Amino acid sequence: MQPIAKFIAGLPKAELHVHLEGTLEAELKFELAARNAVDLPYADVEAMRASYVYHDLPSFLAIFYEGSFVLHQEADFRDLVYAYLKKVASQNVLYAEMFFDPQQHTDRGVPFATMIEGLTRGRLEAERDFGIRSQFILCFVRERSAQSAMAVFESALPYKHLIVGLGLDSDEKDNPPAKFAEIFRRGREEGFRLTMHCDVDQQNTHEHIRQAIEDIGVERIDHGANLLDRPELIAAAKERGLFFTVCPYANEMMRPGENQSIARGMLDLGLRLTLNSDDPAYMEGKYINENMLMAHELAGFGPEDFVTVSRNAFDAAWIDEDLRAELHGRLTAYAEAQLMVAR
Numbered sequence: 001m002q003p004i005a006k007f008i009a010g011l012p013k014a015e016l017h018v019h020l021e022g023t024l025e026a027e028l029k030f031e032l033a034a035r036n037a038v039d040l041p042y043a044d045v046e047a048m049r050a051s052y053v054y055h056d057l058p059s060f061l062a063i064f065y066e067g068s069f070v071l072h073q074e075a076d077f078r079d080l081v082y083a084y085l086k087k088v089a090s091q092n093v094l095y096a097e098m099f100f101d102p103q104q105h106t107d108r109g110v111p112f113a114t115m116i117e118g119l120t121r122g123r124l125e126a127e128r129d130f131g132i133r134s135q136f137i138l139c140f141v142r143e144r145s146a147q148s149a150m151a152v153f154e155s156a157l158p159y160k161h162l163i164v165g166l167g168l169d170s171d172e173k174d175n176p177p178a179k180f181a182e183i184f185r186r187g188r189e190e191g192f193r194l195t196m197h198c199d200v201d202q203q204n205t206h207e208h209i210r211q212a213i214e215d216i217g218v219e220r221i222d223h224g225a226n227l228l229d230r231p232e233l234i235a236a237a238k239e240r241g242l243f244f245t246v247c248p249y250a251n252e253m254m255r256p257g258e259n260q261s262i263a264r265g266m267l268d269l270g271l272r273l274t275l276n277s278d279d280p281a282y283m284e285g286k287y288i289n290e291n292m293l294m295a296h297e298l299a300g301f302g303p304e305d306f307v308t309v310s311r312n313a314f315d316a317a318w319i320d321e322d323l324r325a326e327l328h329g330r331l332t333a334y335a336e337a338q339l340m341v342a343r
């Protein structure tokens with residue numbers, strides 16, 4: 001293993017931008033399909049993986065949503081989250097905040113309780129077995145109506161102690177943050193933390209970013225690349241101390257060959273950048289370590305940059321101060337030991 005890959009592998013990390021439905025590996029998908037007697041249109045795992053071909057956000061989403069149809073029972077949701085946390089615990093992720101999209105499941109008749117109870121069981125069992133801490137962020141699917149989102153929000157309220165934040169994802173075209181302003185306002189009142197996707201190079205992206213920051217008052221933006229085009233948005237993000245959850249593989253998909261200009265641009269401007277995996281099962285199995293390695297190979301990120309990224313992620317995490325101090329302590333110890341050796 002090259003030294004930088006070894007450094008990344010050992011680095012204490014947090015992941016803040018990962019969609020649980022996007023961590024469903026083909027093997028588990030086959031297993032769950034058999035368990036629930038769901039027919040998959042693929043002969044085997046290889047054929048399924050080969051079908052993961054997409055060229056933009058809508059074509060990606062079509063493949064992505066097909067996958068979630070195998071999730072039915074509490075045990076399925078438990079297995080999904082447990083598999084992801086087991087995997088990233090092996091990559092030295094100490095803490096994760098994971099998106100889930102209830103509308104993908106409640107629309108198919110899966111009760112909210114089944115989903116959240118299964119997810120919570122998986123989370124707690126992974127903490128018991130691997131020591132990894134984690135929480136959930138409920139994401140609304142933005143191409144569906146505000147009424148549909150509000151219905152999910154209402155059904156989540158009895159479980160709000162199991163959900164740390166609210167997010168917004170999926171197809172951004174004609175679905176601005178303002179469409180969900182009322183839900184996010186109520187969410188804040190109910191104590192949820194707020195984040196929102198502003199995907200790369202979407203229609204009206206600058207206005208969407210402005211709405212997310214100024215009108216909704218999010219604490220983070222997921223992706224948020226196009227903020228770099230506008231000095232006034234950069235200034236607003238800095239003034240508010242916003243964090244950005246950037247995903248190198250997804251960036252490469254949207255802007256091939258641009259040498260991770262997004263991550264590099266944010267880092268150089270002193271914006272509070274974090275690096276994440278997004279939908280690893282649909283992105284050639286690239287989890288957080290592989291995404292960080294992309295930032296090294298394509299944008300020249302070095303050990304000190306990765307320490308900054310990890311520090312930002314621990315600062316961005318929606319956790320109590322005792323856990324934050326513990327995570328920072330482990331990072332500092334690692335950085336001191338490793339960077340001293342390197343010098």
Ligand SMILES: [Zn+2]
Nearest residue numbers: 169197222278
């Ligand atoms: Zn995402």
